[in-house]
Amino acid sequence: MPVEPVLSWRSFVPRTQTPLPSVLDAGPALFLTSARVGIALALRAHGIGPGHEVLVPAYHCIAMIEPVRFCGATPVFYRVTDNARADIGDIAAKCSARTRAIIAVHYFGFPQDMRSLRPLCDDRGLLFIEDCAHAFFGEMDGQPVGRHGDYAIASALKFFPIYDGGVLISARHNLSGIHLNSAGVSFEMKSIVNILEQSATYSRLRPLSMPLRATMAIKDRLWRAHKRRRPVPSGVPAPVAADGAYGFDPDSLDKRASHMSRLLTAIASRQRITQKRRDHYRALLAAFEGISGASPLYPDLPHGVVPYMFPLRLRNPDTVYYSLKREGVPVLRFSEDHWPGVDESVCPAAARLAHEVIQIPCHQELRARELNWIIDRVRTTIAAH
Numbered sequence: 001m002p003v004e005p006v007l008s009w010r011s012f013v014p015r016t017q018t019p020l021p022s023v024l025d026a027g028p029a030l031f032l033t034s035a036r037v038g039i040a041l042a043l044r045a046h047g048i049g050p051g052h053e054v055l056v057p058a059y060h061c062i063a064m065i066e067p068v069r070f071c072g073a074t075p076v077f078y079r080v081t082d083n084a085r086a087d088i089g090d091i092a093a094k095c096s097a098r099t100r101a102i103i104a105v106h107y108f109g110f111p112q113d114m115r116s117l118r119p120l121c122d123d124r125g126l127l128f129i130e131d132c133a134h135a136f137f138g139e140m141d142g143q144p145v146g147r148h149g150d151y152a153i154a155s156a157l158k159f160f161p162i163y164d165g166g167v168l169i170s171a172r173h174n175l176s177g178i179h180l181n182s183a184g185v186s187f188e189m190k191s192i193v194n195i196l197e198q199s200a201t202y203s204r205l206r207p208l209s210m211p212l213r214a215t216m217a218i219k220d221r222l223w224r225a226h227k228r229r230r231p232v233p234s235g236v237p238a239p240v241a242a243d244g245a246y247g248f249d250p251d252s253l254d255k256r257a258s259h260m261s262r263l264l265t266a267i268a269s270r271q272r273i274t275q276k277r278r279d280h281y282r283a284l285l286a287a288f289e290g291i292s293g294a295s296p297l298y299p300d301l302p303h304g305v306v307p308y309m310f311p312l313r314l315r316n317p318d319t320v321y322y323s324l325k326r327e328g329v330p331v332l333r334f335s336e337d338h339w340p341g342v343d344e345s346v347c348p349a350a351a352r353l354a355h356e357v358i359q360i361p362c363h364q365e366l367r368a369r370e371l372n373w374i375i376d377r378v379r380t381t382i383a384a385h
């Protein structure tokens, strides 16, 4: 099931309508290997480090915190409300003489209140990093997403059929002081092979599938032979880009995204991505309307929002979530892994969100049959618990 990026011929069919804007319309951009690297680069460019505090939401993922720690700054967790909006009062209360920056996340693609956050940052002289990892596309107050922050970061691989790639954007600061190098030939190769393999696995490149499968089989055989020579530790979980499970790699700070990623991001049909994701979100809303045992976190899809996933709040999260996982339904929980100590004593609402809200994919490459299967499994499982 394609929760991860897959490539399909239709990804490139040009559309006629103008798509919604993206973070790339917000200002000049750097193409990095991941979005998390962008957080570290932005903090570093402003000399934020030891002795400084960075405000981060209690509803977070590790990938947002590691770059703060890498720079030597201290993350200070602010509260969010029950529907994952930044708690402006708590942010003001948590500001100290050491606070230098704040990160706010447009969870699942739904905008935070920029009319409160931007002035608060201006009043207190804080660097505002708009985390658009869930919002590559979208419009807020008539502006492209990412325009309000001093910097915006976005995770291209969460929206495009690519295997590596994040962007750092700034409409307010000069990015020309940040110099990037190639990530190297083997990284470029991996990027190509991984996306083709992923797409072949989900049979999205049918005309190519025979030669691709043969190539992948050879690759697997070579890889196994290689591993026999050099044993790898077992029990190491495979990286899952979509839930940010791989770590922060300081070596990738000055690395450019692969050519493959930059090419596909440039030529993929943005209209298709935005339209399909909105269509799938609406289908999910209709499917879960009035269901007992669950409620959509965002029961409306306003104009300008391009969702990353469909967040559904469950009444019996543990039984339902693990039962779905066992069946292979591609659901995730944001903030399931969080920074040590950031529990309900820091923010009860964030702890509830991390526990109760599952994300259901609304990826543009989901076929109707696949989406209907997911809906059926989720509905049946909720009804059974």
Ligand SMILES: *Cc1c(COP(=O)(O)O)cnc(C)c1O
Binding pocket: 033, 034, 035, 036, 037, 061, 063, 064, 105, 131, 133, 134, 154, 155, 156, 165, 166, 241, 242, 243, 244
């Ligand atoms: C995934 C994610 C990131 C990091 O993006 P990468 O491209 O994986 O580095 C940052 N913030 C949020 C909210 C995310 O979900």
